[in-house]
Amino acid sequence: MLDEPRMRNALLYILDALPPRESTLHKIFKILWFADISHMKDWGRFITGDTYFKLEFGPVPTLLYNILKGIGANNPRYNDYKNDVSVDGYYVTPLKKPDFDELSESDVEALKKSIDENKNLTMAQLTYKSHGHAWNASEDKNEIHLESIFDEIGMPHKERQLILEGEAFARALSG
Numbered sequence: 001m002l003d004e005p006r007m008r009n010a011l012l013y014i015l016d017a018l019p020p021r022e023s024t025l026h027k028i029f030k031i032l033w034f035a036d037i038s039h040m041k042d043w044g045r046f047i048t049g050d051t052y053f054k055l056e057f058g059p060v061p062t063l064l065y066n067i068l069k070g071i072g073a074n075n076p077r078y079n080d081y082k083n084d085v086s087v088d089g090y091y092v093t094p095l096k097k098p099d100f101d102e103l104s105e106s107d108v109e110a111l112k113k114s115i116d117e118n119k120n121l122t123m124a125q126l127t128y129k130s131h132g133h134a135w136n137a138s139e140d141k142n143e144i145h146l147e148s149i150f151d152e153i154g155m156p157h158k159e160r161q162l163i164l165e166g167e168a169f170a171r172a173l174s175g
Contacts, residue, residue, distance in 0.1 A: 001049045001167070001170045001171070001174065002048070002049040002050060002051075002063065003047075003048060003049045004063075005099075005102045006047060006048060006049070006102050006103060006107065007047075007048035007049070007050055007061075007063070007064060008081070008084055008102070009098040009099050009100075009102040009103050010032060010035070010047050010048055010098075010103065010107065010111055011028065011032070011064065011084070011085065011092075012084060012085070012094050012096065012097065012098035012099075013098040013103065013108065013111050014028055014031050014032065014111060014115060015028070015085065015092060015093070015094035016094055016097060016098060017112075017115045017119070018115070018119060020091070020093060021091075022119065023091055023092050023093065023094075024090045024091055024092070024123075025065070025068060025090050025091075025092065026057060026058075026090070026123050026126065026127075027118070027119075027123070027126065028092060029058070029059070029060050029061060029064070029065070030058055030059075030118060030121075030126040030127075030129070030130050031111075031114045031115055031118050031119070032047075032048065032050075032061055032064070032114070033052060033058065033059045033061070033130055034114040034117065034118060034129075034130075035047055035110045035111045035113070035114035035115075036048060036050075036052075036061075036110075037134075037149055037152065037153055038110045038113060038114060038153075039106060039107065039110040040149065040153060040155070040163075041153040041154070041155065042106070042110070043106050043110075044159060044162070044163050045163070047103075047107045047110060047111065048061060048064070050062060050063050050064055051063070051143055051144075052143070052144045053138075053141060053142060053143055053144065054135055054138035054139065054140055054141065054142060054143075054144055055140075055141065056140075057123070057127045057130075058126065058127050058130030058131060058135060059130055059134070059135055059144055067081050068085070068087050068092060069087075071085065071086070071087045072087035072088065072089065082095075083095060083096065084096060132152050133148060133151050133152040134148040134149045134151070134152040137151070146160075146163070146164065146167070147160070150163075
């Protein structure tokens with residue numbers, strides 16, 4: 001399930017670790033993708049809970065993408081986020097530090113690992129790396145399904161069922 005405060009602070013954590021010239025939408029989204037799937041493999045949940053879509057240059061977290069593009073376009077719908085970051089084209093600048101009360105230790109560990117592994121990769125390298133099983137098994141401009149992500153990370157069947165049941169239960173409670 002989506003956790004907006006955690007998503008915001010994961011974004012701020014990534015931005016805090018990257019030099020401004022490297023803080024592009026593409027790099028942010030790929031670092032977040034690898035952190036999210038690593039966290040799912042180790043802890044049975046995504047950090048952000050955002051839904052990833054298959055786009056040409058790799059998986060993209062859709063809500064975060066819409067928020068950042070909306071900030072860049074001065075869309076009033078995203079005014080709440082304008083105190084967090086500014087967006088100029090493809091570059092994102094943090095306007096505050098992450099709130100570590102919103103991130104668990106395991107979130108920070110997965111984000112740090114992903115940043116360390118991916119911060120020096122080029123756009124082409126990140127694109128290639130992110131075109132794994134989950135991306136390849138999905139249709140263009142459509143959601144990357146949990147089952148495909150589970151296949152990519154080698155999630156055992158029993159754990160998949162528990163996660164899917166938990167997701168269904170959380171959706172039922174929220175809606």
